[in-house]
Amino acid sequence: MSAPETAMRRVTAINNGTVIDHVPAGKALVVLKMLGLDGNMATPVSMVMNVPSQKIGGKDIIKVEDRELTQNELDRLALIAPQASVAIIRAYQVAEKRVINLGEEVVNVVHCTYANCATLGDREPLPHRMKVVSVDPLNLRCHYCARPQDIDELVANLL
Amino acid sequence: MGPQSNAHRSGSLKGRGGTAVSSLITMDDLSNDDILDVLDAAERLLPVAKGQTHLPLLQGKILGNLFFEPSTRTRMSFETAMKRLGGEVVNLGAVASSSVVKGETLYDTIRMVDGYADIIALRHPRQGAAQYAADAAEVPIANGGDGAGHHPTQTMLDLFTIKQAHGTLEGLRVVLAGDLRYGRTVHSLAHALVRFNCELVFASPSSLRMPTEIIADLEGHGATIIESDDLVNHIDDADVIYMTRIQKERFPDEDEYRKVAGSFTLSAANLDSAKEGMIVMHPLPRVDEITPDVDKTRHARYFEQAFNGVVTRMALLCRMLGIEVPSNIGGEA
Numbered sequence: 001m002s003a004p005e006t007a008m009r010r011v012t013a014i015n016n017g018t019v020i021d022h023v024p025a026g027k028a029l030v031v032l033k034m035l036g037l038d039g040n041m042a043t044p045v046s047m048v049m050n051v052p053s054q055k056i057g058g059k060d061i062i063k064v065e066d067r068e069l070t071q072n073e074l075d076r077l078a079l080i081a082p083q084a085s086v087a088i089i090r091a092y093q094v095a096e097k098r099v100i101n102l103g104e105e106v107v108n109v110v111h112c113t114y115a116n117c118a119t120l121g122d123r124e125p126l127p128h129r130m131k132v133v134s135v136d137p138l139n140l141r142c143h144y145c146a147r148p149q150d151i152d153e154l155v156a157n158l159l
Numbered sequence: 160m161g162p163q164s165n166a167h168r169s170g171s172l173k174g175r176g177g178t179a180v181s182s183l184i185t186m187d188d189l190s191n192d193d194i195l196d197v198l199d200a201a202e203r204l205l206p207v208a209k210g211q212t213h214l215p216l217l218q219g220k221i222l223g224n225l226f227f228e229p230s231t232r233t234r235m236s237f238e239t240a241m242k243r244l245g246g247e248v249v250n251l252g253a254v255a256s257s258s259v260v261k262g263e264t265l266y267d268t269i270r271m272v273d274g275y276a277d278i279i280a281l282r283h284p285r286q287g288a289a290q291y292a293a294d295a296a297e298v299p300i301a302n303g304g305d306g307a308g309h310h311p312t313q314t315m316l317d318l319f320t321i322k323q324a325h326g327t328l329e330g331l332r333v334v335l336a337g338d339l340r341y342g343r344t345v346h347s348l349a350h351a352l353v354r355f356n357c358e359l360v361f362a363s364p365s366s367l368r369m370p371t372e373i374i375a376d377l378e379g380h381g382a383t384i385i386e387s388d389d390l391v392n393h394i395d396d397a398d399v400i401y402m403t404r405i406q407k408e409r410f411p412d413e414d415e416y417r418k419v420a421g422s423f424t425l426s427a428a429n430l431d432s433a434k435e436g437m438i439v440m441h442p443l444p445r446v447d448e449i450t451p452d453v454d455k456t457r458h459a460r461y462f463e464q465a466f467n468g469v470v471t472r473m474a475l476l477c478r479m480l481g482i483e484v485p486s487n488i489g490g491e492a
Contacts, residue, residue, distance in 0.1 A: 112287075114286065116284070116285055116286050116306050116307070117285065117286060117287050118265065118283065118285040118286065118287035118288040118290070118291040118305070118306075119287065119291065120285075121264055121265065123262075123264050124264050124265060124266055124291070125264065125266050126266060126291060126294055126295060142287060143287075143290065144286075144287030144288075144290045144291050144294075145285075145286040145287030145290075145305075145306070145308060146185070146286075146287070146290075146308070147286070148372070
């Protein structure tokens with residue numbers, strides 16, 4: 001069994017659900033938070049962290065059972081795991097492969113990192129919007145205050 | 160979530176009556192041709208701004224003045240501009256006596272005034288507030304300053320003053336001096352001048368230098384920039400010297416402030432060998448950075464600059480409300 005396969009087999013194959021591979025090492029917990037999978041839930045979630053990866057050096061893997069994550073949910077991942085690969089599993093087989101795509105704007109995923117941004121009033125109702133200036137390197141600017149965003153800081157501002 | 164459906168409400172909009180209108184949030188909302196068109200319209204409106212000609216182009220229109228921060232020149236010149244053109248003004252008044260203190264969101268305040276006025280002039284302490292308001296409102300928003308962000312109507316009146324003196328905006332050597340770190344006025348102006356191929360000299364104390372990201376941005380647009388902690392040596396080559404106020408509170412103690420502020424003061428004696436047509440500008444209020452003896456020199460333009468806020472905002476209000484400024488107005492300019 002090759003090294004990647006060993007990594008995948010550290011947790012059992014799932015019958016139905018979503019497998020997120022090539023998450024940067026150590027970021028799996030943030031990914032779970034980002035996808036709203038970090039609280040109490042009926043869905044079983046398995047994780048492997050810090051396994052070797054030829055593609056990105058070290059990686060984490062997440063398997064979410066009995067839930068097919070939507071494209072919209074997955075696109076949030078581009079903030080921290082732009083190279084992640086996502087497979088939808090049905091009856092133990094890869095039924096679909098999904099590509100992560102940040103698009104031109106990230107809406108209502110994170111709030112601006114600038115402490116004096118107009119969006120930071122508690123009850124201001126308009127959506128939080130980040131313009132994607134470039135993907136590699138990832139460069140986002142707040143639609144409102146136009147401040148460039150530090151991505152590590154931004155990920156701490158998940159909504 | 161209802162308000163999310165308004166997310167598309169930015170950029171060009173259809174105003175009441177089907178006239179094309181648009182908000183002015185940053186100078187990026189105007190092309191170079193747009194800028195020159197507005198400045199030309201402002202020039203034509205001078206007799207109206209001076210009260211020599213009556214031209215009620217904006218009769219029946221209402222400006223909502225929403226100033227969440229203190230302002231003298233911007234608020235008053237918007238109001239004067241509207242009234243000179245026959246329009247009316249409604250004011251938010253003091254924030255302390257408005258519903259803002261009861262916890263009203265900016266969104267709700269804007270939606271309310273959106274129903275009262277045909278155009279809104281907004282100043283707000285938070286950066287991005289003008290874009291936020293533009294996304295919330297049906298009527299156009301004129302950004303009168305948003306936190307450390309933009310102040311495009313100030314930039315337009317600065318450009319008008321420069322063009323009035325030099326007949327062009329192209330290729331001038333402009334010295335921006337004083338507090339370049341915190342001043343939104345100089346940030347917006349620098350961006351605009353670069354679009355007209357001006358050479359920029361940034362003269363400031365080292366602690367108040369132009370932010371590096373702005374310099375990188377300007378250089379990315381091909382700008383020639385000289386940074387200096389000395390003002391006097393750059394006077395003789397300048398076409399424009401744009402002074403700004405250095406605020407005491409930016410320094411750890413009074414002594415440090417006096418030492419630094421003293422080296423960024425212009426007096427008439429400093430201007431002896433300046434170019435004939437060089438102009439000294441200042442967004443006002445000034446404190447000690449331009450001594451009163453400069454007022455009497457041919458170089459002083461800051462009071463004209465303040466007046467130009469009226470005529471430039473008249474032209475901008477017309478443009479944003481989709482009203483054409485006639486090519487022949489008459490009267491003395």
